[in-house]
Amino acid sequence: MIDNKRLKPISLVIMESLERRTTLSRKHTHYLKALQKGFEGELAFDRMTEQLGLGCIVVNDLFLQPSMSNAFQIDTVVIIGETIYLYEIKNYSGDYYYGSEMLLKKPDFEVSNPLIQVQSTKNKLKIFLKELGYTFEVKAFVVYVHPEFTLFYAPEDKTMILPTQLKSHFTALKNEMVAMKKPPKNFIKNFMTYKVKQPVFIEDIPNYQFSDLKKGMRCEKCGGFELSIYRQTYQCDNCSYKNIVNSVVLASILEYQQLFPTHKVSTHIVYSWCDEMVSKKRIRRVLNALSKNESRE
Numbered sequence: 001m002i003d004n005k006r007l008k009p010i011s012l013v014i015m016e017s018l019e020r021r022t023t024l025s026r027k028h029t030h031y032l033k034a035l036q037k038g039f040e041g042e043l044a045f046d047r048m049t050e051q052l053g054l055g056c057i058v059v060n061d062l063f064l065q066p067s068m069s070n071a072f073q074i075d076t077v078v079i080i081g082e083t084i085y086l087y088e089i090k091n092y093s094g095d096y097y098y099g100s101e102m103l104l105k106k107p108d109f110e111v112s113n114p115l116i117q118v119q120s121t122k123n124k125l126k127i128f129l130k131e132l133g134y135t136f137e138v139k140a141f142v143v144y145v146h147p148e149f150t151l152f153y154a155p156e157d158k159t160m161i162l163p164t165q166l167k168s169h170f171t172a173l174k175n176e177m178v179a180m181k182k183p184p185k186n187f188i189k190n191f192m193t194y195k196v197k198q199p200v201f202i203e204d205i206p207n208y209q210f211s212d213l214k215k216g217m218r219c220e221k222c223g224g225f226e227l228s229i230y231r232q233t234y235q236c237d238n239c240s241y242k243n244i245v246n247s248v249v250l251a252s253i254l255e256y257q258q259l260f261p262t263h264k265v266s267t268h269i270v271y272s273w274c275d276e277m278v279s280k281k282r283i284r285r286v287l288n289a290l291s292k293n294e295s296r297e
Contacts, residue, residue, distance in 0.1 A: 006060040010200050021213040028206050041091025044145045055177035056080045063198040068131050072124040081180030086140040088118040093146040098153045114142040215275035217252045249286045
C-alpha cells in the first residue's frame with residue numbers, strides 16, 4: 001500500500017521557475033540539474049515499491065519533527081509488520097570509487113559517502129520510535145537506482161543496494177511480507193502526526209526580486225510562455241496544449257505564491273505577474289474561488 005505520493009520538492013519547484021524566468025549562474029544550473037536528477041531517482045524507486053502490493057505500508061518523502069529530538073528527512077520507508085526499511089535514494093551515474101568517507105568520481109568530483117548519512121538518519125528514527133513507545137526493528141539502506149552506476153572497491157555491505165541487487169532485494173521483501181503481521185493499530189496515525197512541511201534550503205537558491213523575473217503565464221504542460229489566449233481557453237503555441245484560461249491563471253498564482261510565500265497576493269500584483277495577458281476581472285474571480293477553497297480546507 002502506498003501511503004502518500006511523492007511531490008516535487010519545493011526547492012526544485014522554485015529552481016525550475018527561476019530557470020524559466022531569469023538566467024541562472026553555472027553554479028545554480030548545476031544545483032537545479034542535481035535536484036532534477038535526484039527527484040527522477042526517487043520516482044524510479046517509487047515505481048519499484050509500487051510493485052510490492054498491499055502487504056506493506058510505503059511512506060515517501062518524510063520530514064519529521066519529533067517533539068523531543070531533532071527534525072530529520074527520509075526519502076522512503078517501507079513498513080512490514082514491526083520492521084521498518086529505511087531507504088536513502090541516490091541516482092548517481094557513471095564510475096565511482098568507494099571510500100569510507102567520500103565517493104570519488106574521476107577526475108575531481110567527490111561526494112560524501114551516503115552510508116554515513118543513512119546511519120545518522122537510522123539513529124534519529126530509532127530515537128523517534130522510542131519516543132512514541134515502539135520497539136520496531138529498523139533496517140537502513142543506501143540504494144543506487146541508476147542502471148549505469150558502478151562503484152569500484154565497494155565492500156560487501158548489506159546496507160548498500162547496487163543497481164544489480166534491486167531485483168533480489170524486492171523479491172526478498174515480498175517473501176517477508178507473506179509471514180508478517182500488520183503493524184500495531186494506530187501506528188501509522190501516530191507516526192504521521194509528526195510529519196511537517198519540508199523547509200526550503202534558502203542558502204542554495206539564488207537571490208531574486210519580483211522586478212528581476214520575466215512576467216507572463218506559462219503553459220501547464222511544457223512551461224513555455226508562448227500562449228494564445230481566447231475567450232475561455234488558451235493554447236500553447238509551442239506544444240499545442242489546450243486548457244481553460246482559468247486553469248493557467250490559477251497555475252500562475254500558485255507559482256507566484258511559491259516564489260514569494262511572504263508577499264501579499266492581490267489582483268494588481270497577479271495582473272502584473274501574468275504580464276497583463278488576462279483581465280483583472282478574471283483574475284479576481286480566480287482569486288475569490290481560490291480563497292473559498294482554502295477556507296473550506
